[in-house]
Amino acid sequence: MTQATRRERLRAETERDIRRQARTLLVNHGREAVTLRAIAREVGITAPALYRYYDSREDLLRHLCDDICEDLEAELYAALEPLGEDAGTEQVYAVCRGFRRWALAHPQEFSLVFASTENVIGTFKPTDRLKVGDQFGKVFLEVASRLIAKHEHPHGEGEPPEPPAVLHDDLRAFQQVLIRTVTARGVEVDEESLPLGAIFHLLQAWVRLYGHVALEVFGRFPFAVSDPEPMFDAMLGSIFIPMGVEE
Amino acid sequence: MTQATRRERLRAETERDIRRQARTLLVNHGREAVTLRAIAREVGITAPALYRYYDSREDLLRHLCDDICEDLEAELYAALEPLGEDAGTEQVYAVCRGFRRWALAHPQEFSLVFASTENVIGTFKPTDRLKVGDQFGKVFLEVASRLIAKHEHPHGEGEPPEPPAVLHDDLRAFQQVLIRTVTARGVEVDEESLPLGAIFHLLQAWVRLYGHVALEVFGRFPFAVSDPEPMFDAMLGSIFIPMGVEE
DNA sequence: TCAACTTCGTAAACACCGTTCACTGAACTC
DNA sequence: GAGTTCAGTGAACGGTGTTTACGAAGTTGA
Numbered sequence: 001m002t003q004a005t006r007r008e009r010l011r012a013e014t015e016r017d018i019r020r021q022a023r024t025l026l027v028n029h030g031r032e033a034v035t036l037r038a039i040a041r042e043v044g045i046t047a048p049a050l051y052r053y054y055d056s057r058e059d060l061l062r063h064l065c066d067d068i069c070e071d072l073e074a075e076l077y078a079a080l081e082p083l084g085e086d087a088g089t090e091q092v093y094a095v096c097r098g099f100r101r102w103a104l105a106h107p108q109e110f111s112l113v114f115a116s117t118e119n120v121i122g123t124f125k126p127t128d129r130l131k132v133g134d135q136f137g138k139v140f141l142e143v144a145s146r147l148i149a150k151h152e153h154p155h156g157e158g159e160p161p162e163p164p165a166v167l168h169d170d171l172r173a174f175q176q177v178l179i180r181t182v183t184a185r186g187v188e189v190d191e192e193s194l195p196l197g198a199i200f201h202l203l204q205a206w207v208r209l210y211g212h213v214a215l216e217v218f219g220r221f222p223f224a225v226s227d228p229e230p231m232f233d234a235m236l237g238s239i240f241i242p243m244g245v246e247e
Numbered sequence: 248m249t250q251a252t253r254r255e256r257l258r259a260e261t262e263r264d265i266r267r268q269a270r271t272l273l274v275n276h277g278r279e280a281v282t283l284r285a286i287a288r289e290v291g292i293t294a295p296a297l298y299r300y301y302d303s304r305e306d307l308l309r310h311l312c313d314d315i316c317e318d319l320e321a322e323l324y325a326a327l328e329p330l331g332e333d334a335g336t337e338q339v340y341a342v343c344r345g346f347r348r349w350a351l352a353h354p355q356e357f358s359l360v361f362a363s364t365e366n367v368i369g370t371f372k373p374t375d376r377l378k379v380g381d382q383f384g385k386v387f388l389e390v391a392s393r394l395i396a397k398h399e400h401p402h403g404e405g406e407p408p409e410p411p412a413v414l415h416d417d418l419r420a421f422q423q424v425l426i427r428t429v430t431a432r433g434v435e436v437d438e439e440s441l442p443l444g445a446i447f448h449l450l451q452a453w454v455r456l457y458g459h460v461a462l463e464v465f466g467r468f469p470f471a472v473s474d475p476e477p478m479f480d481a482m483l484g485s486i487f488i489p490m491g492v493e494e
Numbered sequence: 495t496c497a498a499c500t501t502c503g504t505a506a507a508c509a510c511c512g513t514t515c516a517c518t519g520a521a522c523t524c
Numbered sequence: 525g526a527g528t529t530c531a532g533t534g535a536a537c538g539g540t541g542t543t544t545a546c547g548a549a550g551t552t553g554a
Contacts (some may be wrong), residue, residue, distance in 0.1 A: 012488045030364070031479065043274070076493050078258070083363050107364050108364060111363075111364045114467060115358065115362040115461065115465055116358075116359045116465065116467065117354050117355060117464070117465060118276070119368040130331055137412065138469075141469055146262065164477040164478065164481050167472070167474075167477060169473070170470065170471065170473055173470065173471075175467070177470065202430045203468070203469070203478075204455075204485070206462075206468075206469060207455055207458040207459050207462060207482065208451075208454055208455055208458055209458075210458045210461070210462055210467070211454040211455055211456075211458020211461070212458070214362065214458070214461055215453075215454060215457055216455070217364065218361065218362055218363065218364065220361060220457070221450070221453075222385075222388055222421070222450070222453060223417065223420065223421040223424065224417065224420075225414070225417050226416070226417055227413055227414075230411040230413045230414060231411065231414060231450075233411070234410065234411050235451065235454065238451070240278060
């Protein structure tokens with residue numbers, strides 16, 4: 001039946017357990033509390049045993065990041081599901097709101113994944129240029145690209161503005177990644193329907209989305225905002241309405 | 248001559264020394280390396296002695312944050328100096344570029360001050376609503392407000408758009424803070440010359456500024472950007488040119 | 495089936511960490 | 525000059541990441 005030997009099954013099980021316990025420690029008591037000994041205590045083994053699974057605490061945290069990204073991706077897709085395939089416009093707003101909601105509900109995970117200087121996560125090497133893979137903005141960018149590709153007048157009425165010339169190479173490389181990703185999910189896309197200007201716009205949107213969410217999570221708005229939600233919605237509008245994407 | 252006793256002078260001196268050594272540890276080896284024992288070793292005392300100066304490691308880090316903010320403020324003002332009092336437009340661009348340059352040159356400091364979930368720094372209480380004081384965005388907001396107040400057509404040709412109604416109270420409170428701050432630096436400002444819409448615009452600008460800089464510092468752009476500077480400049484343009492602030 | 499091999503987990507140890515406590519000795523006050 | 529304040533000490537406690545040698549299972553093949 002199962003090809004896996006008894007030992008392999010047990011190993012996989014404890015590994016899941018380790019990650020799960022590490023995760024709850026992170027959520028409930030913050031990054032500093034994710035201690036090898038604490039994890040081991042919860043799992044019911046001793047600290048050195050963890051070295052059979054991870055090279056170091058850093059390595060474990062790195063894997064934790066991957067898990068978190070996967071969960072975020074799943075959550076965002078789950079929020080998209082009920083909207084149906086063709087609700088492109090609502091999807092964009094749903095992904096953005098979903099990202100904010102997730103970040104506010106999981107501040108520790110957010111700051112680990114999205115605000116670490118350390119090489120905990122791969123700040124990517126040149127080779128990663130060609131894959132969005134396992135990357136957080138993935139869902140956002142994918143949904144948005146799909147929408148742009150389908151949309152008749154993706155940027156109001158006129159052509160999208162030309163991005164700075166120095167960025168053309170980077171944008172073109174990224175364009176290929178997006179086209180491949182979106183195509184893999186069953187939407188026809190080519191260079192013409194997803195122009196560089198649109199990608200540049202998307203990038204700017206990601207900057208604003210991330211900026212607002214991070215400021216809110218870290219409580220770093222320059223004054224006390226008693227209810228940031230309408231501000232967030234206003235921002236979404238001012239990003240997407242000029243792009244021709246109304247709610 | 249000096250009112251300070253010998254003891255007071257010595258104390259002040261070691262305190263400066265402690266902060267300086269802590270700072271270099273942070274810069275060179277990251278937040279985790281700022282340990283009481285390491286600091287003490289550099290200063291030439293023992294770890295428990297530090298408790299004569301700070302309640303805990305957390306407390307020390309908090310003070311470190313204050314120092315960092317002061318330095319950042321000084322650096323930004325220094326970049327403004329050569330531009331002269333009346334170069335409002337250039338000042339805005341200079342402050343933004345200065346902020347980015349500082350963040351890239353001091354990633355550890357940046358992430359400590361601008362991206363900490365923990366209560367290391369005061370995520371501010373309702374009482375702080377009335378002071379920008381010791382707050383990072385201070386310089387940026389002050390320079391920008393001053394410019395807006397002086398400018399004839401601060402928002403292109405038309406009136407600034409109305410911000411969401413729910414935010415009016417918060418914005419009005421913040422308006423008072425800004426007016427007080429700017430006035431204190433010798434520029435005449437009142438509610439009319441610094442309307443809520445303009446402040447809201449400013450807030451959006453801070454979101455984008457922060458978003459770009461943080462993404463760059465943490466290497467979290469969705470693809471490898473080989474030279475983010477022109478992207479930053481393009482963003483500055485798309486923020487300020489619609490506000491009527493051309494370089 | 496039994497020996498050889500692989501692998502998970504252990505206990506002990508090392509060097510480091512934040513923090514507390516009783517203490518010394520110098521600086522200060524009157 | 526006596527009494528007080530206080531920066532700094534050394535020892536100790538319980539915690540940390542990590543390495544090491546070792547035992548006890550699971551697996552493999554003859």
